Amino acid sequence: MTPEELSAAITTSLKDAVEAGELTVPAEALPTEVRVERPKSREHGDWATSIALQLAKPAGVPPRKIAEALRTRLEQIPGVAKVDIAGPGFLNIILDAAAAGELAKAIVEAGTGFGVNQSMAGTRINLEFVSANPTGPIHLGGTRWAAVGDSLARIFQAQGADVTREYYFNDHGNQIDRFARSLLASAQGEPAPEDGYGGAYIEEIAAAITAASPDILAGGDPQEEFRARGVELMFASIRESLHEFGVDFDVYFHENSLFEDGAVEKLLEQLKGSGNLYAKDGAWWLNSTAFGDDKDRVVIKSDGNAAYIAGDIAYFKNKRERGFDLCIYMLGADHHGYVARLKAAAAAMGDDADRVEVLIGQMVNLVQDGVPVRMSKRAGTVVTMEDLVEVVGTDAARYSLARFSSDSNIDIDLDVLTKRSNENPVFYVQYAHARTRAVGRNAAAAGVERTVFDAAALTHATESELLAVLGQYPGVLSQAAAFREPHRVARHLEVIAGAYHRWYDNCRVTPMGEEAITDTNRTRLWLNDAVGQVLANGLALLGVSAPERM
Template sequence: MTPETLAEKVLSATRAAFEALALDDAVLPTQTAVERPRDPKHGDYASNIALQTAKKAGTNPRALAEKIAELLAAVDGVAKVDIAGPGFLNITLDAAAAGEIAGKIVAAGPSYGDNASMAGQQVNLEFVSANPTGPIHIGAVRWAAVGDALARVMRASGAKVTAEYYFNDAGSQIDNFSASLLASAKGEETPENGYGGAYIDEIAAEVVKNRPDILDAEDPRELFRKDGVDLMFAEIKSDLAAFGTHFDVFFNEKDLHDKGELDAAVERLQKQGHIFEADGAIWLRTTTFGDDKDRVVKNSRGGWTYFAADCAYYLDKRERGFDKLVLMLGADHHGYVGRMQAISQAFGDEPGTLEILIGQLVNLLRDGKPVRLSKRAGNMITLNDVVEAVGVDAARYALARYSADSSIDLDIDLWTKHSSDNPVYYVQYAHARVSGVLRNAAERGVEKGESYDAALLTHPRESDLLKALAEFPAVVATAADLREPHRVARYAEELAAAYHRFQHDCRVLPFPDEETTPVNQARLWVVDATRVVLANALGLLGVSAPERM
C-alpha cells in the first residue's frame, strides 16, 4: 500500500465517520496526506485529520479520531490504528500491505516517482542566462545543475516545462567584448572595461582565421562582435550540453529589438496607465507596485534601457502561453526582484505569476583553501574548471545537493573521495551494490519470480526500507512544489543508508548449498525496487547510476 493509497483510505474513513456522527462533511478537505512518524514505535504512518477538521465540525477531536480509527482499522491492509494525544492517528500496516510497494515500484520502473501535483501548469523556467562574453562561471554553473534538476522534478510532477536561456547580445557588455577581441587581434592592451584571459586571445585568433582580411575591413569591430558572440555562445552551448544541462529555447535579446517588441510592451504598459514622461525620458511607474524607485524604459537620448528589454521579454513569455514564470538569478541580483515583480503586476498579472529564485555563492576549495583563478578565463572559475576538478556527476550532485539560498564550499578533496564521506559516491555505490546483488542472483540462477509473498517481509530493516521507497513520489512532488531539488539528493542519501542497513541485516541470496526460499525471492523484489528508485532519484539530478564501481 502506497502512502497515497493509505491517505485516500484515511479520507474515506473520515467521511464515513462524519456520516456516522451526523457531522457536516463540507468542512472536509478534498485530499489529505499521511506522514511517517519520527519514532517507528508509533506505527508506520500518522494522520492529523481529526485535529484538522473536528473544530470546524463542532466536535471533540479525540472523539472524532476514535470513530475514524474504528472504521480505518477495518480496512484491508491496516493492522491497527492507535490514537495519540488529542487526536493523532498512528497507523500500522500489516506486512503484506507494506510489502506490496516493491512490486509496484518494479512494475512502474522509470516512471516511479512521477506524480500529478503540477499537472496542467505551463512553466517557463529561465536559468543560467550568462552573457556570451566569456565562459560559464561558477555561479552560473550552480544554476546549470539546480535549474536542470528543477526542470526534471517539475516535469516528473506533471508540469509542461520549457527550459530557457536568455542571452544579451545587444548592449555595452557586448561592445566591450568585441573591443577586447579587436585589441587582442591587433596585439594591443585590453581596453578599459574590456575582458581579459586566454579565451579572448583564442576567440580573436579563430575570428581572424575565418576572416583573414578582417583587420582591413571598414568596421572590423562589428565583425568581431558578430563572429565573436557566435563562437563564444557555441562554446557555452557545448559546455552546457557536456554538463548534461538541456535547454528547450535559447532566446536572443536582439530579437526583441528587431521585432519591435519593446515598443509593443511600452504601448501595453501605457494603456495600463503606468507610463509617464519626465526629464526628457520615458518611465514605468514601478513604485506603484512596491519597487524602491521608478524605472526608465527609454532614456533622454531616445535609447532603450535594459529594463525596457526586461519588460518586453516578460510580455513575450506570457504571450507564448506560460502561466507560471520561474526566473533563477545569481546572488548579485537581489535588486532585480522588486523591479521584475513590478513588471509582472504592471502588466496586470496576479502575484505568484512570476517567481524569482536567488542563488548564493559557490566557493571552490582545494586543500581547504579557495581556488580563485581559472587557467583559461583568468579572473574567474569556469564550468570546465569545476568539471575538471571533480567530474560531471560530482559537480552536478554537489551543486544541487544544497538549498539554493545557501552558499556552498565545494571541496575538491571531499567530492573526489571514493568513500562514504562523499555523498554522491555513497549513493552511486548503493546503486552499484544493488546492481551487484541482482547480477549475482542472475549468475547463480536465483530468480525472483513473477510474484512474491509480501507478508514475508517482516524484518524491521525490510520495513524501514519499504517505507523509504514508498516516500519517493511525495519527495519529488515536494521538491517541485517548493522549487527545492536538493530534497531529492538528501532523500537518495537516506535511501542509500536504509539499503546498506537492510543488506547488512537481511541476507538476500541463499548460500551456495541452500535452496532458494520465498523469503529470498521477496527480498530480491525489494532489492530490485531499490535499484529503480536510486536510479530514478539520481536521474532527476542528472547524475549517472553506475552498475559497477
C-alpha cells in the same frame, strides 16, 4: 500498501464518515487528498496524518472527536493493523507486515513511473536559467543554476507539468561592445581595454576569427565583424559546455529581438496608455511602488534610451503571449531586487503577479587542499564550468551543486568529490545503486529469481526501515516540486542509500553455501531491485548516472 493507496483509503473513509452522519464537515473543507507522512519516531507507527486537526475548525468540533470517528473506519481497511490517536488528534497508523512489504513489489512493477504523478498536469512552465552573458565561459554561479535548473525541470515534468527550458541570450547592451573591443585588441596584439575582458578564451576566439578571415583587420570596421563572429563563437562554446554537462535548452531567446521587432516600443505605449508610466525629470518611470516594489523604476532614461527593465518587462509579456502559465526566473545572488520588480511589472500590465517567480541562487566556492580555488586556467578571472568538470566529472559536479538549497552559499571540497569513499555523497548513492545491481547478478547466478513474492517475509528491522524510506520517495518529489528545491531529492537518496547499506549488512538475498533457496530470498530480491529502481529514478531527476558497476 503504498502511501498513495493509504492516502486514498483515508480520503474515502473520511467521505464515508461524513455521508453516514458520523462527522459534519462542510463540503468545501473536505480534501481531495489526505496527506500521510512518516512519523519522526518509528515507534509511533508506519504512517501518520494530521487531517483531524485540519478539519477541527471547519467542523466545529475538537480534533480528537474527528480522529476517533476516523480510527474506527481506518482499522477496518485491509492491511491496517492498528490506529492510535496521539496528542490533540494525530492519527498514527500501523500496517501489518504484508501490507507494508507490498510496496517493494509495487515499486518494481511501476519501474521508472514510481514517484511520478499528474499533480501539475495542465500547467505550462517557462523555466529560464543560466542565461550567462555571451562574453565568457560559464562561471560557477551559472554552473550551479545549470545543475539546479535542469533538475527542477525534470522534477516538474515528473509531476506532469509541461516545461520549456529557456536561455535568455543577452546580446543587447554595452557588455557586447566591450567584448568586441577586447577581441579586436587581442587580434591586434594589444592589451585588453580597461573595461574589457581578458583570459585565454579571448585569445582563442580572436585567433579563430582571424584564421577564418585573414584580411579582417584590413576592413573598414573590424570591430563589428569581431562583435558578430565573436558572439557566435562564444555562444557556441557555451552551448557545447552545457550539452556536455547534460543540459540542453528548448528555446534560446535573443534579447536583441525585443528591440528589433519593436516589442519594447509597443510595451511602452501600452504602459503609457494604462497610466502606469509617468514622466519625471526627463525620464519615463513605472509606478511599480503601487504594485509592491520598494521604489518606482526608470523605464526610459533621460537620454531617450530604454533602461534594462524595459527589456525585462517586454520579455515577460512575450512569455505570457506564448501561453505560459508560470514564468520562473532563476537569477544570481546580485538580483534580489528583481523579485518585487518583475512581479510589479506584471501587475502594472494588468497580469497576475503570481505568474512570476524569481529564485535567487547564492555563491559557490571551491576548496582544494584547504585553500580556496579562485582562478581559472582558461578564463583567468573566475572558475568555470569546464574547470569544475575537469577535476570531478559531470556526475559529481551536478550532484554536489544540486544537493544544497540554492539560497545558501556553499563550499565545494574538490578533495572530497574525487574520493571513491562514503565521504563523497555522489559516490555513496551511486555505489548503493551499483550494489543493488551486483546483488541482482549474484542472485541470478545462484538461481534466485523473482518468481515468488511474500510480503510478510520482510520482517527484519532493517527491512522495515528500508520500506519506510522508499515509501517517502513520492512525497519528497512532490515537496521538491512545490518548494522548488531539488536538493530534497538528493538528500533523500542519501537516506535510502544508508538504509540499503544497513539492510545489505543484515539480510541476505542469496543463501549461504548449500542452503536452500527460500521464498524469503526471492522476496528480498524484489526489495533489492526496488531500491535500485528508486535510486535510478532519483539520480535521473538530478541528471546523474546510475552505474551498474563501480
